[in-house]
Amino acid sequence: MAENEAKREVERAVIIGSGPAGWTAAIYLSRANLSPIVYTGAEVGGQLTTTTEIENFPGFPNAKDGPELMADMEEQAKRYGARVVYEEIEGVDFSTRPFVLRAGGGTVKAHAVIISTGASPRMLGLESEKTFWSRGVHTCAVCDGGFYRGKTVAVIGGGDSAMEEATYLAKLCEKVYVVHRRDELRASRIMAERAMATRNIEFVWNSVVEEVLGDTESGPFPKMTGLKLKNRKTGEQSTLAADGMFLAIGHIPNSGFLQGALETDDAGYVTVTGAQQTSVEGVFAAGDIHDHVYRQAITAAGFGCKAALEVERYLVRQGLAD
Numbered sequence: 568m569a570e571n572e573a574k575r576e577v578e579r580a581v582i583i584g585s586g587p588a589g590w591t592a593a594i595y596l597s598r599a600n601l602s603p604i605v606y607t608g609a610e611v612g613g614q615l616t617t618t619t620e621i622e623n624f625p626g627f628p629n630a631k632d633g634p635e636l637m638a639d640m641e642e643q644a645k646r647y648g649a650r651v652v653y654e655e656i657e658g659v660d661f662s663t664r665p666f667v668l669r670a671g672g673g674t675v676k677a678h679a680v681i682i683s684t685g686a687s688p689r690m691l692g693l694e695s696e697k698t699f700w701s702r703g704v705h706t707c708a709v710c711d712g713g714f715y716r717g718k719t720v721a722v723i724g725g726g727d728s729a730m731e732e733a734t735y736l737a738k739l740c741e742k743v744y745v746v747h748r749r750d751e752l753r754a755s756r757i758m759a760e761r762a763m764a765t766r767n768i769e770f771v772w773n774s775v776v777e778e779v780l781g782d783t784e785s786g787p788f789p790k791m792t793g794l795k796l797k798n799r800k801t802g803e804q805s806t807l808a809a810d811g812m813f814l815a816i817g818h819i820p821n822s823g824f825l826q827g828a829l830e831t832d833d834a835g836y837v838t839v840t841g842a843q844q845t846s847v848e849g850v851f852a853a854g855d856i857h858d859h860v861y862r863q864a865i866t867a868a869g870f871g872c873k874a875a876l877e878v879e880r881y882l883v884r885q886g887l888a889d
Contacts, residue, residue: 577665577676578604579887580878583656584683584821586613587864588854590640591871592681592878597647599879600889604650606670611653612637613685614855615864617701622713624864636864661828661847678887679849679878682829682837683871684821686855686862688814691723695779699812703791704779706814708732709863712739715811721746721794723776724815730758732815737765744807746771748799771807773800779812820856834859843874849885851877 580596582589585607596603610616618633627636645651652670660667665676688706690696696704705711708722712735720740722733725747737743745762750772752759762768778795793808820835830838830846836859837852839845845852853874854867882888 577678579677579882580604580679580681581606581666581668581675581677582681582683583668584608584613584681584685584854584856585611585641585651586615586637586683586685586854586867587640588685588856588867588871588874589613589681589683590637590644591868592683592853592875593644593649594640594647595872595875596878597644597649599875600648601879601882602648602650604652604675605644606656606668606675607651607653608655608684612641614687618710620714621710621864623710655824657824659825659828661850664849666850678885679881680851681843681871681874681878682822682825682845682850682852682856683854683867683874684824684856685867686818686820686836686859689817689819690814691776691816693776693778695781698783699779699781699789699791702789703781703811704814705811707862708735708813711811712736712813715740717741718810719808720744720811720813721771721807721809722813722815723747724817725749725752725754726815726817727754727758728817729815730754730762732813733762733768734765736813737767741767743768744771744809745769746774746776746794746796746807748775749773750800771796773798774805775799776812777804780806818855818859818862820859822856842877843870844877849881 580603582605593605615633620630622630654670658669668675716739719742721744733745774796777797780793781791783789796805822835837857839852839857843851851874853870
């Protein structure tokens with residue numbers, strides 16, 4: 568079916584987002600003969616397209632390239648009948664039924680919607696951070712910590728997430744530095760004490776990263792070798808030798824386009840019930856757009872599966888499924 572034809576009719580199910588949650592939902596809805604339409608957004612495949620190797624996704628004992636995994640999921644969804652529009656949903660109206668979604672190419676109406684636009688990690692905003700992204704700079708210890716077994720890494724941050732990342736990495740790495748811009752942690756007492764009691768974790772206080780250092784000349788891929796730090800109190804600059812850096816300064820849910828159409832928490836994460844139902848009946852959410860605890864590809868895929876099954880049940884109750 569041509570894209571303009573798809574936009575003129577009322578879709579039974581529209582999926583917004585193309586990470587593991589979105590593609591999994593598309594696979595399940597397609598196999599249920601609901602012919603979903605997927606709006607991929609600007610970054611097709613989401614965060615996994617920036618990950619070179621995924622070692623913890625079940626079924627791939629020799630690891631899997633992130634972009635390849637996302638491409639395979641997309642192909643699988645298309646195989647069963649999902650239709651894909653490579654556009655970004657810019658606004659929604661959930662106050663009317665059918666729902667109205669606005670994209671660059673016009674509007675689409677839908678009886679049910681799954682929001683799976685994910686969340687973006689907060690970055691430091693350094694040019695060198697981009698240079699060494701996924702080649703030393705990471706945002707998920709569980710995802711990428713295995714690459715640094717027996718090596719030295721730095722965790723940036725001072726909250727619970729940073730302490731969790733540091734204690735996880737301490738089990739794998741020879742040395743873990745925690746670089747924090749203040750002289751006390753924001754983390755809960757139990758998390759802070761656990762990190763401080765870990766023998767191979769060392770804290771670097773009152774310090775910020777000014778530059779990611781490394782070798783960009785000797786091979787096809789850049790290799791991180793350390794960090795240039797600045798002490799916020801004294802102004803003194805120093806170099807910290809490290810093979811990798813893990814940012815743990817928070818995530819930003821990609822929910823801005825909703826503009827208050829759904830209930831969110833104070834941080835902007837969409838609130839859902841156990842059935843992935845949002846505050847509007849018929850609108851569901853799946854993946855990092857609501858999950859600020861696990862943030863794994865496999866959990867996102869699981870949430871996408873749940874959302875799809877709930878959409879199918881919802882459409883049946885509405886008399887809109889075959």
